[in-house]
Amino acid sequence: MIEKDGVHGVLLHHRTADGKPPVTFAIAAQQTADVHVSECPYFLISGSSDAFTARDMWHAIKEHGSFDHLDSITTSACSERGSSIGAAVAASVTLSPQATHNVTFSLAWACPEVKFPCGKIYHRRYTKFYGTDGDAAASLVHDAIMDHGSWESQIEDWQRPILQDKRLPEWYKITLFNELYYLNAGGTIWTDGSPPIQSLASIEGRKFSLDMLNGDFENLTGIISQNNTAVDILDRMASILEKIHAPIASNSAIGTSLLQGDENIGQFLYLEGIEYYMWNTYDVHFYSSFSLIMLFPRLELSIQRDFAAAVMMHDPEKIQLLHDGKWASRKVLGAVPHDLGLYDPWFKVNAYTLYNTDRWKDLNPKFVLQVYRDTVATGDKSFAQAVWPSVYMAMAYMDQFDKDKDGMIENEGFPDQTYDVWSVTGVSAYSGGLWVAALQAASAMAREVGDKSSEELFWNKYQKAKSVYEKLWNGSYFNYDNSGGKTSSSIQADQLAGQWYAKACGLMPIVDKEKAQSALERVFSFNVLKFKDGKRGAVNGMRPDGTVDMSAMQSREIWPGVTYSIAAAMIQEGMVETGLRTAQGIYDAAWSQEGLGYSFQTPEAWNNDDQYRSLCYMRPLAIWAMQWAISPPKLHKEPWTGTSEDALIKHQASFSRVAKLLKLPEEEHSKSFLRVIYEITCSRLRS
Template identity: 25%
Template sequence: PAEDYVVTPQGIPGAFLACFVEGFGARVLKTHSFPGYATLKAREIKYKGLFPRALVGYPEMGEVRVRLEAFSPILLDDVSEGYRDSSIPGAVFIFRLANLSGKTKRASVAMSWRNLVGVGGYPGAKIEDLRGNFISFEDGGLLFGSTRRKADPRVEGEYFLVAGAGEITYMAGWSPGREDFWRVFSEEGKLDNSSGRGNLGAVCSTVYLGPEEEVEVPMVLSWYFPNLLGDTDLKPNYGHAYNRWFSCAREVAAYLLGKYRKLLERTRAWQEEILRSSLPRWLGVKLINDIFPLASNSFYTEDLRFSVYEAHEMRGCLGTIDQRAASNSIYTMCFPRLSRSELSLFAKQQVGKGVLCDHWNFRTGRKDLKLDCEGAIRHEVGWDHLEGGTGPSQWPDIPPLFVLQCYEYVAWTGDLEFLDFVYPKVKKALEYEARLDQDGDGIAEVYGPGSMTYDNRDYPFYGASPYVASLQLAALRAGAKMARFEGDEGFESWCGQQESIIRRSLEDKLWSEELGHFYMWYDEMAENWRGSEREHDRFSDACFVSQLAGMWFADLLDLGYIVDEEKVRRTLRSIALKNGSVGGCPANIVERDGRMTSSWPYYAEVYYAAQAIYEGEVDTGLECLRKVYRAMHELDRSPWDAPLGWDYHLYPGNLPEDLPKGSPLRRLLDLKEGENRWATWGRWYMTNPASWFALPAIAGFSMDLLEGKLVMAPNLPSSMKKARSLPIFMPGFWGRVSCEQEEGLRVCLVITRFFREPLNFKKFVTKVPHGWKPGKVWVGFVVNGKEVFSERVVPDGRRVELNLPFSISGVGESLECRLKW
């Protein structure tokens, strides 16, 4: 609901941090609190968010500098069982107090928390069952619990608040106005160890700072809510993954206090890999903050099944295979077992034999076609449960997206057990996709609003679409590679035949030389829809930002060109000129007359920006990413819950009709500029990590462990002739790619983290930089300082392939390739 966009300045009442310095007094370290509490002005607080870390600077208090670093660990090199150390239900608040004077200072920091046991629910169905709630001082900290069962088992649990240094005092069960925290803390800088019946509890740590001494005071807030119920009639209790390792909030707090320094060091490590690299600073910050759905959207069970909520407003939609296509980056790169789990859920729920569905018939213009749905992939794995999605998806982009994500996982991990399991599912999905073609051109038809990923009334696609066709082409090529590995020559041949038919239809029927890009859709059977509720034109000549989504997958997975290379380049330039030319996020669709729709920027980040980087249009690809960064970080200023929809309301229906008078969204109702700069719908959207696919695009890095192939072909912006460090994160290792493009090409990979079995390769691939077309090149290839290849070769276009064995097995190992012409 629109009103859920409103956040009060106070936040959770009674939840705050505070600081006291003897001779100065006390402050609540936020801008709003209870009446009479001394707070800070917004300009006095310096905040930097680098998910999952928050760095906060406060004003100097009585010659004591006050800094805070808060975090909940996420480790991109986590090798613990079930990624335990990235799944801890707790947060650490580290105060750093520095005495800037020549005298000893007494200082205190405190944290107050509200007992939220019994609070939860959904938008429009909130739960607030506080019966039996209590706060008690136990084991050196405050336990927030309840003696009563709650209205919903999911809100049954506990919190624990503890400080890890200094002299500890507390107030358990305080209330503003009576048993009041502020009256005690502001006068003494300590609490009175009292116990009351209120719903708030606070812990205080007091330290003595010698002259010019700095002291670190950690505080931990942990929680333990063991019930994770599926929203079905049977209400299965999956339990949370953290139940495997902890039995109460106190255990969680003890674990964090004992290990917080090491966990913080490892959380900082991957962020420093990004921020100290050759990437623009703004892009590094964007990448770090874009992975917030790891915490806000994850559904992780005690038996280690995993999925991701599409968005909080989607009321429990889990998995969402089309959104997952653009957002699986961080999961497949750094948490591959989670990626395997979610893909397995989709595979196991594939539709079996004997299921017929009513489908739109392009010969009658009515929904009277009986479609054999064997092999269909569901759009989601469940709605707040893992028991199955809502029925066979007839969206034509779903099967190829499933196939491509399976191939991506297998190619990057080399998980042959998963390949053996999923290959029969891949075959059935591609065969089902072929049955969605009704006119013999090989391309599965789209049948109007709500018939694919772009699923609202702004996007009425009909007939053949280059978006669907390109996904089919990439999926068929991936399917053929899996078939070859599995020894299935018949299916490999079928994939090749289907690819030929679809490519011919795409390039002959859907390409417009006049437009310089593909038609958004083209329906040769449009006449059959006359008089139907879905009557439509024969074609749309609008420019669609995702029209060559499959080509991005082909670049990412080094599948080769699935569409004519020149048509790819011209299409990207048209998208840059039309969809990407506005000041805000790139528009999904731009009509020929200039009208444009809203932006779903995460698709633009991969299906346009990352693809443009691969294809040599690096500056325009980075500019697209920068515009999204600007909208989220500089204008909306809340990248940690960024939504799907960015609208300026040119098309009707993009905004809720019941906007309250005070809603900040009302400014959009009369906005005329075509900028797509303002956040509207779908906060906490799962697809934010899409930007991570820019890393392999810029580094030009790919690997395929089925083929034993490694690719390094960096794509640098025009302003950069060399890059000392382009970070890559892949399953089981991190690396830094460096590159020089002066007097030839020198590209090098150094392994900075390695936590998997050795990687064995049979082929190395690099590429001559865009713009060069040498007849022959001299190639030198060096493994760990030893030259293993030195010859002149003839490139295949830009591509240089070396067929020779090499391996990677540890930190510090390196590969270097040099080209001269």
């Protein structure tokens, strides 16, 4: 590579097979008045050849202390098929007895393209600054050598206030920063924000369709004159229906279409876990997103824009569900997707197929809560304006799950939320609390964008839902659900997720302080202390008699990320020592020398036998929610001025029209096991 500022090195160009993107490695050292740098650009690592070998390379260093004596012809060849090569850099320095000297080496690589299995290719974010040529590795390694001291200093400046905070125990400081490993190790991809390199015209578009039985678009005269968000949403829906074969860009979760000016900092993907291959799994990002909004807020806004765009997607492609073999649309209009896909992210969302997540009860509320939190955390009004239509549509979509029209959504008797093998029926502490908080967040979001009628609409719905939610209170905590089933009275560790997020967003609490503290004390006493003496975190479900809820795999698991979020909720309620003690169980299990050995691979879960599930998982980044609670950021909110009932009835009619159009078709009742056996037997007899 070309010498610059004394930086000498070697480039290794790796041309991959099968059309995969190329990669170039660079290794270099800096030559100074005291340090001499020499290079070995080629040596054979494996393969049958008479070329200069690794053994020869080490012999040269042993004999001469540098590579200056190498024959340039011998060491300047390309690798042959079936062989692999390496390169080396040597830095030589003469030292007096007892003297020391620092020598700076650096390794970097340039892989400018990201190619997904669908064939689409994107440029990585760094190419905005270093170009798309593989030789950018030379510039990267040069800048690392020249600037690493400044980078390290800035990292220390960032960490110092927390490390010197005497309120915080040492284990917490260690774990807080170490859990950030996942932002790098979680399969992270950061693109330059441009569309795929291929021409969009060459990519087949998808066909849009909606079930028109739920309503009609022709009879809108009764609400067109109202000039409110519902009309805008209806116009968008009508536009979608007109595009029978829409361009690909209009049916994708590319949130950069919502950007203005130079706000585009690219698109960001990270895996749910190294065993669960889905990009930006949203029900989990709900927990881990505190790390991004606190440390990389513009990346967090980018993710939320992508999901806002995804809310407006409708993809009728049928996918088969794993749990019952039925077929469902990949993603319907108004539903927040479970994830942004895998093989073709942003264009083909929902790689998750265990259940139909269009019927999940937590995704849409989590979207509304997150975008409101991100709005007030950043003060970015242009972001709020861009995502507001998606917020409104996401809330309208959920109206269909309020079966009895009391303002509260009901779970449908299957695992229709992030605890996806733990069934729940009726009004529930987890999903119900998220819904109550989301209604308040939607009202506050409307206030941020100046939509007074929507602010009043959602505030009215919030008050109704809140009164229903309070019926889950049993005097000590909130029941798991109101179905009256065997586990309805279970103590769910995550029962106050809605309260936690509402307070984190600067909203009014959805339950009063006494109830919140009582519920969290019960979680601490039962889910934490009655499980391995509090040294493993909070088990998800406990029975009132002090035994673990064994009704499902996930009810008897400890989820580190959820434990961190519960600790954050405790801290917000003034229970600081209780919160830290709860979270310390995760440190004891995952990070301490006496623990289970999960350092830098914190799993999604472990059980009472200390058996883990899904190493290297996204959710434990939720420890940054604890830091948010310990040192709350300044929030940029519009002041609440109260509401009136004047336009509420008219706007309710508009909202109901949108909700009706978004309603899913009625599902067939699931066949019983005996019915399935009967039909299989009959078909065999007929054959």
